[in-house]
Amino acid sequence: MKLGIFLPELIRSLFKKPNTVDYPFEKLEVPPDFRGSPFLHPDLCIACRACERDCPAEAIEIEELSKEEKKFQMVIHNDRCIHCAQCVDSCPTTPLKAMEMDHLFEIADFDRHNLKMQYVYNRAVPKKPAGSAVAPMSPNRSAKPSDGSESATAPAAPKPDPASKPGQS
């Protein structure tokens, strides 16, 4: 046993670049499967309330605003969200999920009410059920644009989602 067998490593490290990232100026890439905060594609939601039922943090609230217009309101309380993505797993819409996770990680705010997201939308017509797969998240899930080919399924005069999406309540 000789003294200082840790020394060579220490001296070598003196001439190396720091291992850390200069954070606020330089940011690391998150992996493609990163679970950020959930958001809704209002034109795809069939208001089945599966996400509301399964959310462990009770962060999702769905309310029926008008029965004849089939108008619904979803509030996602991102201050309560635990970022588990169970809502994405529970969402039954195929092939595109109405719930999805974004890739943002700098989501802190001074006021928790600013984190609330509100969507007012008309219920989408459910397509015919395509099998009863468990549908776990595919490994290469990429963020698909919200108003894709499915927008035709939304009933007439859908609420313009960009206006209602980032709204504080």
Added chain:
Amino acid sequence: MKFQIPIGPQHPALKEPISLRMTVEGEVIKDADLRLGYNHRGVEKLAESKSWIQNIYLTERICGICSHSHATCFVQGAEKLLEIEAPRRGVYLRYLVSELERVHSHLLWLGVAGHEAGFDSFFMYTWRDREVVMDILEMISGNRVHYAINTLGGVRRDLDEAQKAKILDGLKILKARSEYYLKIGAGEPTFVGRLAGVGMLSRQQAMDLCTVGPVARASGIARDVRKDDPHAFYDEVEFDVATADTCDVLGRAVVRIKELFESYKIIEFVIRNLPDGPIAVKAPRRAKPGEVVSRYEAPRGENIHYIKSNGSDKPERLKVRAPTLANYAATIEMLRHGFIADIPLIFAAIDPCICCAERTAELVDARTGEERIVRFADLRRLAASRQAHSNKRNVAWPL
């Protein structure tokens, strides 16, 4: 002349609140006492009001470091009650994350041991290398700490070829670094001198006090749930139970480093023999009435969940025995006849997770010694009134 030194519940040497009361003579500890209950969160009660699927995420939050251990232990039991079995690929992926978690937990502990021993460069290097396994976990599961990979009847995310290659690349770095740490752990005289002979726990004591995990294995007891009661695929994979017979903190460090190598073996086995097929089956929402005990070898030792179902979509009772709780009795023995300067080292050597082990809180009146049951709302009111009547209210700091 004997003194009593209270350490905690709030103390710079402790990361979490626990109260240690040392009776010392000079600087030798003559007796020790542990008081728990400063971090009770009511997880078990909360579990009774959540459905099976929601409880996975709740149990995951019992602990931050062994989050996957608690979730897996719960899912193992819940799957028995729901009468489903995860497909082979799902099982392999689930325990792949377990072993990766063990690697990250042991590297974290090594850093903490280095820090407590006053060897902070060791701490910096182990935590730097721990980032390799943290990145792998983030890549597989989508987050660094709460992996949320378990679901009832399998796992939630699949592994593709590129990810497999990345894991194997990461393993190469980790293996080389762990070998280096074994050399340091067993060869650096300053480090060995600080750890050897500290916190002795003989084999007989370790047996009598029902220690679990690396604490038991460092006292020469080859006790490991993966070997003793093989679940999942642990009977197919070849690995050894790492033990040491030095019975001190050095032994606990060496056992953990050796366990890293066993975990690397298992991870490689999983990557090379990953079966094809689905990763999950659909789970029913309601479980059959019954009860189950689930055992799981967490990085800190054996983790036990007792789950009782009454036929509804929620468990009727969830009882969690975290490994730290099993090691508390032995900690007192380890502290006895030690020095005051060794307290943080001995206490850190059991890898305590205090909030994991907090299952009940007892309120005792400091003046009369009377035990009371108080509602949470009353407790808040009590604290607020005390704050209001305190003459220290709004005083400025003299600095």
